[in-house]
């Protein structure tokens with residue numbers, strides 16, 4: 353499913369119960385917190401069954417993100433495409449600035 357399709361489907365499904373704009377943002381924040389909780393349980397408490405839970409929470413974040421785009425009437429697919437087009441130049445800059453540090457941190461943390 354493409355982003356535009358998912359956004360349209362969600363707009364249709366939530367037609368009668370879409371959050372007000374501020375609540376849509378709060379719902380997204382709430383779901384990001386649930387992702388943090390699932391990652392904490394997986395990484396720190398070694399509850400490896402949490403990986404399935406993380407999958408569901410990531411999907412919740414995406415749903416809330418699509419809803420937030422809908423309440424602000426933003427074409428998220430177009431916005432993403434625009435960002436992706438500018439990404440290679442930014443990656444070149446990030447690579448020059450951060451590659452050594454990130455390599456070091458991956459060796460320490462992964």
Ligand SMILES: [Mg+2]
Pocket residue numbers: 383386408409412
């Ligand atoms: Mg959730």
